[in-house]
Structure formats: structure tokens, C-alpha cells
Amino acid sequence: MLRKWFIAGTVALMVFYFGVNAKQPPNRIATSQSSSKDAQAKEKPSEKDSQTQKKSDRFIIKTRMVSVTVTVSDRNRRFVTGLTKDNFEVYDDNVKQEIALFSTEDSPITLGIVYDVSGSMNPLSQQSLHALKGLFDYSHTDDEYFVVSFSDKSKLIQNFTSVPNDIINRAVFIKPKGSTALFDAVYMALEKVKDGRHKKKALLIISDGEENNSRYSFGELRKALRETDAQIYAIGLGTGGSLPHITETSGGLTFFPMQYGEVGDIYTRIALMLRNQYVIGFYPNNESEVSKWHKLRIKVDVPKPLGKVIMFYRDGYQSSDQ
Numbered sequence: 001m002l003r004k005w006f007i008a009g010t011v012a013l014m015v016f017y018f019g020v021n022a023k024q025p026p027n028r029i030a031t032s033q034s035s036s037k038d039a040q041a042k043e044k045p046s047e048k049d050s051q052t053q054k055k056s057d058r059f060i061i062k063t064r065m066v067s068v069t070v071t072v073s074d075r076n077r078r079f080v081t082g083l084t085k086d087n088f089e090v091y092d093d094n095v096k097q098e099i100a101l102f103s104t105e106d107s108p109i110t111l112g113i114v115y116d117v118s119g120s121m122n123p124l125s126q127q128s129l130h131a132l133k134g135l136f137d138y139s140h141t142d143d144e145y146f147v148v149s150f151s152d153k154s155k156l157i158q159n160f161t162s163v164p165n166d167i168i169n170r171a172v173f174i175k176p177k178g179s180t181a182l183f184d185a186v187y188m189a190l191e192k193v194k195d196g197r198h199k200k201k202a203l204l205i206i207s208d209g210e211e212n213n214s215r216y217s218f219g220e221l222r223k224a225l226r227e228t229d230a231q232i233y234a235i236g237l238g239t240g241g242s243l244p245h246i247t248e249t250s251g252g253l254t255f256f257p258m259q260y261g262e263v264g265d266i267y268t269r270i271a272l273m274l275r276n277q278y279v280i281g282f283y284p285n286n287e288s289e290v291s292k293w294h295k296l297r298i299k300v301d302v303p304k305p306l307g308k309v310i311m312f313y314r315d316g317y318q319s320s321d322q
Contacts, residue, residue, distance in 0.1 A: 099280055118210070
């Protein structure tokens with residue numbers, strides 16, 4: 001009897017033992033899952049906190065460097081070289097700026113040639129071709145060129161090349177005819193010069209300056225001129241027409257040869273001008289959130305023996321919306 005009670009008690013204890021332990025794993029798993037969720041909740045920030053963090057991690061650079069190319073010459077139009085950063089002062093809307101970049105390096109240039117082949121150029125075509133040939137006598141070996149010709153329409157007749165003969169061979173067979181779309185041609189060249197591989201960029205216009213067939217107005221062209229860093233130079237054959245207004249807006253010059261033989265001398269001066277320029281850069285300290293036209297003024301202090309000097313540079317720039 002006692003043996004039966006003993007066996008029954010033993011069985012009961014075993015059932016009780018395994019029953020209790022069989023219920024424990026789910027409780028441990030639940031506890032582990034709960035702890036894991038709590039840990040994840042602590043580690044993972046809320047969506048709102050995440051967005052706040054992203055905003056705090058972002059930063060926006062609102063200021064861009066403004067660079068200005070400056071040519072300095074004496075009264076006899078001889079170029080003044082050897083100046084340093086300390087000789088210049090830059091004012092943006094009459095606020096003095098700190099010069100962050102100063103360079104006088106004779107670097108290669110991307111030069112777009114805008115060549116007038118309209119009917120009004122017919123008496124001057126040989127003179128203009130002579131002028132075009134004179135350009136390359138003073139070129140840098142790594143300069144690159146392209147040519148936009150124009151009469152009633154503008155056309156890219158020579159893509160980027162560093163071989164002057166490519167340009168001469170294209171231009172020599174063009175016969176002047178048609179009306180004159182000068183503004184359209186300059187606008188096309190401004191877009192093309194942006195694709196040049198050299199940082200230093202300029203356009204050279206060979207024309208009598210007449211305009212009678214462009215889709216773009218001068219106001220539209222002037223806006224494009226203000227938004228580019230390329231300087232515009234021109235050889236004005238005949239009266240020169242609109243050329244001074246175009247070149248002055250960009251900080252360049254228009255040259256008027258009085259006689260046929262002066263064309264070569266003018267090309268020498270243009271070539272030397274492109275090789276003897278100062279590049280000045282600054283970060284505007286008064287830049288606003290609104291796009292606006294900024295007036296630039298540059299002062300130069302030169303040694304007294306040089307006397308009065310003349311500077312040519314872009315007189316302003318268009319800031320961008322932030």
C-alpha cells in the first residue's frame with residue numbers, strides 16, 4: 001500500500017515539475033521580445049526626431065566666389081604688369097571686399113570668333129580676313145578656338161580646335177551676303193564658350209557692327225552678357241555700330257583701325273591684353289537672398305612714375321536666388 005502511494009506521489013511530482021517548466025519558455029520569450037522592442041525603441045529615433053536630425057546635419061553654402069578679370073594700362077595703352085594683390089581694392093555695392101583670389105598667370109584661353117559675313121561686310125571682307133589671320137601670330141600653343149559666322153542667321157562653322165589653319169580654311173571660302181543678325185550670333189557664341197575646356201574665356205567679334213535681323217533684342221543679349229565671365233573684344237570695321245555697347249557691358253574693348261595696316265597692330269594689342277590680365281576673386285559679404293545686380297568698383301594704387309592708369313573690367317554681376 002505504501003508502495004502504491006509512493007509511486008503515485010512520485011508520478012504527481014514529475015507531472016507538476018514538467019508542467020511548470022513547460023510554461024516557463026513562453027514567458028521567457030515574451031520577456032525577451034518585450035526587452036528587445038524596448039531596446040529598439042530606445043535605439044531607433046522617432047520619425048520626427050529623424051527629420052530634425054537630417055535638417056541639422058545639412059548645411060548650405062550660400063556664397064559663391066565672384067571673379068573679375070582686370071586689365072590695367074597707362075595713357076599710351078601699354079599694359080601695366082607686376083602689380084600685386086595689395087595694389088587693388090574691390091567694392092561690391094560700395095562695400096569693401098576681402099580679396100580671396102589673385103592671379104596673373106598667363107594661361108591658355110578658349111576664344112570664340114564671331115565673324116560677320118553679311119552683305120554689308122562685302123567691301124571689307126578681305127580686310128576682315130586679314131584681321132583673322134593676324135590673331136594667331138600671338139596665340140598660346142594650347143589655346144582653343146571656335147568660329148560662329150553670321151549674316152541673316154548665325155551658324156557654328158568651326159567647332160573647338162587648336163589648329164589655326166582649320167579656321168582660315170573655313171573662313172576663306174565664305175562670301176558675304178544677306179542681312180545682319182549680330183545679336184543672335186553673339187548670343188550663340190556666349191552659349192558655346194561655356195563648353196570650352198579652359199577657365200579663361202573670351203569672344204572676339206569681327207564686324208562693322210550693323211544689326212537688322214536678330215531674334216534677340218539688345219536687352220536680352222545684355223542680360224546674357226552679364227551672366228557670363230567671358231570678356232568680349234571687337235575689331236570694328238567701318239562705323240562699329242553696336243559693338244562698343246556689347247564689349248563695354250562685358251568689360252572688354254572695341255578697336256577701330258583707321259587704316260588697313262593698323263589691323264595687325266590691333267591684333268597684337270588684343271593678344272597682349274589677353275596675356276597680361278589680373279584675375280581678382282572675392283566672396284561677397286553682403287549677398288542677399290534675392291537675385292539682384294551688384295555694382296562693382298575696383299581701385300588700383302600704382303607707383304607714381306606710372307602716372308594715371310586706365311582699368312578695363314566688368315562693372316557688375318548678377319547674384320543668384322539662394
